[in-house]
Amino acid sequence: MGKLKTLEENGTAPLQVRVFEEIERAILSGEFGSGESLAELKLSSELGVSRTPVREALRQLELEGLVKIIPNKGAVVVGVTEKDIEDIYVIRMRMEDLAVRWAAGSMTAEDAKALWDIVELQEFYAQKGDTERLCEMDGAFHEAIYCFSRSKPLNHMLTGFHHYIRHARSVSFKASGRAQASVGEHRAIAEALSHRDGEEAARLMVDHIEKAKENLLKAFKQQEGKDDIF
Amino acid sequence: MGKLKTLEENGTAPLQVRVFEEIERAILSGEFGSGESLAELKLSSELGVSRTPVREALRQLELEGLVKIIPNKGAVVVGVTEKDIEDIYVIRMRMEDLAVRWAAGSMTAEDAKALWDIVELQEFYAQKGDTERLCEMDGAFHEAIYCFSRSKPLNHMLTGFHHYIRHARSVSFKASGRAQASVGEHRAIAEALSHRDGEEAARLMVDHIEKAKENLLKAFKQQEGKDDIF
DNA sequence: TTTTGTATAATTGTATACAATCGTACAATG
DNA sequence: CATTGTACGATTGTATACAATTATACAAAA
Numbered sequence: 001m002g003k004l005k006t007l008e009e010n011g012t013a014p015l016q017v018r019v020f021e022e023i024e025r026a027i028l029s030g031e032f033g034s035g036e037s038l039a040e041l042k043l044s045s046e047l048g049v050s051r052t053p054v055r056e057a058l059r060q061l062e063l064e065g066l067v068k069i070i071p072n073k074g075a076v077v078v079g080v081t082e083k084d085i086e087d088i089y090v091i092r093m094r095m096e097d098l099a100v101r102w103a104a105g106s107m108t109a110e111d112a113k114a115l116w117d118i119v120e121l122q123e124f125y126a127q128k129g130d131t132e133r134l135c136e137m138d139g140a141f142h143e144a145i146y147c148f149s150r151s152k153p154l155n156h157m158l159t160g161f162h163h164y165i166r167h168a169r170s171v172s173f174k175a176s177g178r179a180q181a182s183v184g185e186h187r188a189i190a191e192a193l194s195h196r197d198g199e200e201a202a203r204l205m206v207d208h209i210e211k212a213k214e215n216l217l218k219a220f221k222q223q224e225g226k227d228d229i230f
Numbered sequence: 231m232g233k234l235k236t237l238e239e240n241g242t243a244p245l246q247v248r249v250f251e252e253i254e255r256a257i258l259s260g261e262f263g264s265g266e267s268l269a270e271l272k273l274s275s276e277l278g279v280s281r282t283p284v285r286e287a288l289r290q291l292e293l294e295g296l297v298k299i300i301p302n303k304g305a306v307v308v309g310v311t312e313k314d315i316e317d318i319y320v321i322r323m324r325m326e327d328l329a330v331r332w333a334a335g336s337m338t339a340e341d342a343k344a345l346w347d348i349v350e351l352q353e354f355y356a357q358k359g360d361t362e363r364l365c366e367m368d369g370a371f372h373e374a375i376y377c378f379s380r381s382k383p384l385n386h387m388l389t390g391f392h393h394y395i396r397h398a399r400s401v402s403f404k405a406s407g408r409a410q411a412s413v414g415e416h417r418a419i420a421e422a423l424s425h426r427d428g429e430e431a432a433r434l435m436v437d438h439i440e441k442a443k444e445n446l447l448k449a450f451k452q453q454e455g456k457d458d459i460f
Numbered sequence: 461t462t463t464t465g466t467a468t469a470a471t472t473g474t475a476t477a478c479a480a481t482c483g484t485a486c487a488a489t490g
Numbered sequence: 491c492a493t494t495g496t497a498c499g500a501t502t503g504t505a506t507a508c509a510a511t512t513a514t515a516c517a518a519a520a
Contacts, residue, residue, distance in 0.1 A: 014301050014473065016289065039501070050475045052282075055502090059246065059286045063293045065386045071244050072481050072502055087381045094324045151317045153394075156295045157387060164383075244503065269471070280505045285472090302472055302511050 015049055020057035022047065027066050027077055028167040034079035038067065064160070082220060085168050088161050089213035095158055096142070096209060097202045100189065103148035104198030111148045112194045118144060119190050122183045134179045135170050141186050145193075168216060175219040182212070245279050250287035252277065257296050257307055258397040264309035268297065294390070312450060315398050318391050319443035325388055326372070326439060327432045330419065333378035334428030341378045342424045348374060349420050352413045364409045365400050371416050375423075398446060405449040412442070 023043070026032050044054045058075045061067045067075045103111075118141045125133040139162060146155040146162075173179045185208040192201035253273070256262050274284045288305045291297045297305045333341075348371045355363040369392060376385040376392075403409045415438040422431035 016473080017301075041501075051502090052474055052476090056286055056289045060289055060293050063290050065382065071247075073483095074501065081382075084382055087383045091325070091328070091384060091387070094328065095321070098321070098324060151313075152295070152311075153314055153317045153391070154321060157321070157391075161383070161387075246503080271471070281472090282504055282506090303513090304471070 014053075016053035016056045019043075019047055019049060019053045020060055023057055023061060024064070024066060024163075025167075027061070027079060028164070030079075032077045032079070034077055034081075036077045038075040038077060040074070064164075080164065080168075085165055085216065086213070088165055089209060089216070092158070092161060093206050093209045093213075095154065096145070096205050099145050099149040099151075099154055099158060100193065100201040100205045101198040102151055102154070103145050104193055104196045104201050106150050107148055107193055107196055111144075112190075115141070115144055115148075115190045115193060119183070119186050122186060126180050126183050131174050131179055134183075135173045138169070138173070138179070138182055138186075139166070145189075148193075169212075172212070172216040172219045175222060176215060178212070178215040182208070185211070244283075246283035246286045249273075249277055249279060249283045250290055253287055253291060254294070254296060254393075255397075257291070257309060258394070260309075262307045262309070264307055264311075266307045268305040268307065270304075294394075310394065310398075315395055315446065316443070318395055319439060319446070322388070322391060323436050323439045323443075325384065326375070326435050329375050329379040329381075329384055329388060330423065330431040330435045331428040332381055332384070333375050334423055334426045334431050336380050337378055337423055337426055341374075342420075345371070345374055345378075345420045345423065349413070349416050352416060356410050356413050361404050361409055364413075365403045368399070368403070368409070368412055368416075369396070375419075378423075399442075402442070402446040402449045405452060406445060408442070408445040412438070415441070 023032075023038075032038070038058065040051045040054050040058070043058075044051045047054070058067060058069065062069045062075070066078055066080075068078050069075045118137055122134060122137040122141065125137060142162060143159060146158045149155060185204065189201055189204045189208065192198075192204055253262075253268075262268070268288065270281045270284050270288070273288075274281045277284070288297060288299065292299045292305070296308055296310075298308050299305045348367055352364060352367040352371065355367060372392060373389060376388045379385060415434065419431055419434045419438065422428075422434055
């Protein structure tokens, strides 16, 4: 039985979007356990909205694979297992390899500058020890590369996965000094991309994700039993 | 300005699902051009349903990347370009390589039998010259392997792409003898998988998708100018 | 003529009402 | 006691009503 936060009060985004994000967060963070059934009326009263935005959110979550909707019966949480996360890291190794190669082939000077801006912000937050922002910037770095690949399907897919493992990454970052180490690797990748060296960038990127994966699994083992899922 | 078919009359599936599939089909087949705006009321009256299922469908289509929703403004078609399709084939080469390797590592006797059943059905339809069914079976073959990979994220992603390029594949199949050639390649892959030879299966699969890609591009060039998009 | 302000129409966002379906409890029947 | 049928309650599916926002048209002023 999960507990939902109240929605961002001052948010200007449509209710449906905020409801979607809140339920997604609750599932990814393990507040809703796998198999738990999500009744529209219950959710809507807990969130203080009508059923309409809740329904729309649940339909979207089904497409993301986080819930399964059985017609005339309702929605049940599918959830994310540790194996799912591991699989995603293996998939990412192959796909981000492709992403940096494509990005290297079409990087502009502005792209490179935008990438360096992110890396510098990362270094800034690393010095301050602001893990939260550091995690955000780590995400921004990778998503920037997805974007620079100039491939809508690749960008769409990788962005989706990134969303999916956001919570896991956050856990991993907070549980170790990984966030700091990550910055240096990003710098090296940015360097290679600035020289449009796709081969080198790919090598560095695969290595980077491999290390991130190992760190993540280590973090899981450490806090095994503390939480329901992670 | 696209024209929508009437929804399956006797369909037992929820309206929202049928509306989703119909709009998706219309976009993928090029009946709705890129940039065209989709008003909820217009769609709902054309389909003979209320706005509710249309809204839910549009929200889902946004998550698939086929439309973009601007809050308080409406939905516009994003559509699929030829480059998108090309990119997806490159992505598939890498991901189905992974899928067959994973499948080879966990194939059961039942899995192998199910795969052979599909191949035999393909050969049957190939003899009959039933391109429509042949195309279906081609899809079923690949989706079976996604399933046998035992990876939810991989399966989810590849199934999504398969959906995305369904129309393009159909065009490609009908425009040449490719469908027939495909059967033999499937047989070889099934053979390798039955022996749980992931290395060989991967080699064959990459080659298979490469050929499918080349054939698809050739089909595009041939009918260039005939249609709006494809 | 250009610009700006306002009124109005059109469209989306949200809530609610009603219909259809499914599950369960309980009684009737064998 | 087991089984089946029915009625009721709960939940989802769909439609509609109302609120909020945005676009458009047109007039007035610079």
